[in-house]
Amino acid sequence: MPKVKTRSAAAKRFKKTGTGKLMRMKANKSHILNKKTRKRKRNLRKQTEIDASNVKQMKRCMPYM
16 A cells, blocks of 8 residues: 655644644734734744644645654
8 A cells, every 4th residue: 555645735834742632823923913913923922833723734735744
């Protein structure tokens, strides 16, 4: 059976934790930052867990992760 390729776009965007959860960075931190509060921008720095509804798709994109 041939190996399954990892989607490199997904591999760049998601990281796996020690417990096996997939983490992603939050959106809305690239531009138009003047109107966003300091607190909001600070909270956008943090990573967050992928929603449970998307985990199955992401595991298919990254079979060896």
